[in-house]
Amino acid sequence: MSHSPMNSHCFTRREFLSVSGAAALSLANARPADAATHFVRQTSPALPTTSPFPTNFLWGAATSAYQIEGAAREDGKGLSVWDDFAHKPGKIHDGQTGDVACDFYHRYAEDIAHMRDMGLTAFRFSISWPRVLPDGTGSVNQKGIDFYSRLVDALLSAGIAPVATLFHWDTPLALHHRGGWLSRDMPQWFGDYAAVVARALSDRVTHWLTINEPRSFVGGAYVTGVQAPGEQLARAEYMRAAHITFLAHGRAVQAIRANAHQPAQVGYACDVSPSLPATDSAADIAAARESTFSSPPDHFSGAHWWRENAWWLDPVFLGRYPASALAALGKDAPEILGGDMETIHQPLDFLGANVYGGWLVRAGASGEFEEVHFPAGFPLTAFGWQVTPDALYRAPKWLHERYHMPIFITENGCSSRDWISLDGKVHDPQRIDFTARYLLALARASREGVPLLGYLHWSLLDNFEWQEGYTQRFGLIFVDFPTRRRIPKDSALWYAAIIKSNGASLT
Ligand code: FCB
Numbered sequence: 001m002s003h004s005p006m007n008s009h010c011f012t013r014r015e016f017l018s019v020s021g022a023a024a025l026s027l028a029n030a031r032p033a034d035a036a037t038h039f040v041r042q043t044s045p046a047l048p049t050t051s052p053f054p055t056n057f058l059w060g061a062a063t064s065a066y067q068i069e070g071a072a073r074e075d076g077k078g079l080s081v082w083d084d085f086a087h088k089p090g091k092i093h094d095g096q097t098g099d100v101a102c103d104f105y106h107r108y109a110e111d112i113a114h115m116r117d118m119g120l121t122a123f124r125f126s127i128s129w130p131r132v133l134p135d136g137t138g139s140v141n142q143k144g145i146d147f148y149s150r151l152v153d154a155l156l157s158a159g160i161a162p163v164a165t166l167f168h169w170d171t172p173l174a175l176h177h178r179g180g181w182l183s184r185d186m187p188q189w190f191g192d193y194a195a196v197v198a199r200a201l202s203d204r205v206t207h208w209l210t211i212n213e214p215r216s217f218v219g220g221a222y223v224t225g226v227q228a229p230g231e232q233l234a235r236a237e238y239m240r241a242a243h244i245t246f247l248a249h250g251r252a253v254q255a256i257r258a259n260a261h262q263p264a265q266v267g268y269a270c271d272v273s274p275s276l277p278a279t280d281s282a283a284d285i286a287a288a289r290e291s292t293f294s295s296p297p298d299h300f301s302g303a304h305w306w307r308e309n310a311w312w313l314d315p316v317f318l319g320r321y322p323a324s325a326l327a328a329l330g331k332d333a334p335e336i337l338g339g340d341m342e343t344i345h346q347p348l349d350f351l352g353a354n355v356y357g358g359w360l361v362r363a364g365a366s367g368e369f370e371e372v373h374f375p376a377g378f379p380l381t382a383f384g385w386q387v388t389p390d391a392l393y394r395a396p397k398w399l400h401e402r403y404h405m406p407i408f409i410t411e412n413g414c415s416s417r418d419w420i421s422l423d424g425k426v427h428d429p430q431r432i433d434f435t436a437r438y439l440l441a442l443a444r445a446s447r448e449g450v451p452l453l454g455y456l457h458w459s460l461l462d463n464f465e466w467q468e469g470y471t472q473r474f475g476l477i478f479v480d481f482p483t484r485r486r487i488p489k490d491s492a493l494w495y496a497a498i499i500k501s502n503g504a505s506l507t
Pocket of ligand 1: 064067212213216271354411458465466474
């Protein structure tokens, strides 16, 4: 497989968005003119001046524990696979780690003051499993619970709804050594952890997410091995890990509902990358929709791992794996024991979608969908990801059509090359333009009747971007890492105005 110079790290979870590998991707004939139009036509939609979003729409920002907290070895916290992996030579850009990260553990009050200034109404954070249960099971670290309890109280006093994720990739190292996500004990361990957290926080937390991005998690951890714990397993093994991840999700939902002190809103934060129609023709739109939920054999290896959607959603929302995926996997399909699909298929309150982009598809002459190259010079974020705002229209629309759930955009954003200007401010016009385009697309979905719960921008703060270390700045708030000083970027001020008008000022 060849790799783009912009995405030199092999087979990352970002591979799907790279501009690389024309030969390896077996693309159909390119139609660059159409693709260019595709970007441009997002810029001038006719919009009403009233808000396109529901009145109770949540406006927020998203983060995760390992990426922001720091305090990796403080107050009784156990180690996670990321604490271990980041210290292994050659794994992370320039040997960087999340040991201190944004130091959110100590600076959360200051960060909440910024959130309040921006008018955020929701904040998504994840709970570090080994901070709460240092060994993953057994004794509870009260200081860990106390931290999240203080955080939740501070958010609520600022009028911000806490949205808590139970697992954003920082598996307790002790459990990894006991088999981790390859062990059928993992769902029970995860359920027990979910029960501890629900008992401690559900008197104040009502919005819950179980697992963040199962596709990226399994892909990075076990397929490409570029993320913790850094393993490259055989296909039957990593598909087993995927099945166990689904079971863990189901057990966590049961545990939250069984232990919640008040009715809980429970969802799942799935990474979704829709195929996008290369033109507005009905045939191309139908081809893109079909492609979005197709499961061809190459979606289950490193090559196109990041394109599969149905495998990661159907079991949770429909109670079954896509038949074509099971056929494609053959003997590598996971073993499904009696009761597994019922455990996985728990009633949920919303579908959380992390949406960064998609790729272009058209209807081929034979009726099959065909991929279309992005033209040379297509807009890219600093990470090298294509800017495809239509993804935030198509994904919610098609997800709602297929799964009939309210949609919560649990992540969307871009990295850019931000620094402190001579005037002491951080100017990030590309983030503003990116977010405006994507929100206009989301507004279109809303106007067409897709029930939307909210939009959480990734991210509140510049933070530790996994194997990329601190090189990719995704924050609305700049972090000067040597001092950990925060500076709200221009985009933070812009977002505050959008929030104030509930999105009406997007026009
Ligand atoms: C998502 C992850 C999140 C962050 C953003 C940029 O896939 O959930 O942790 O890395 O991408």
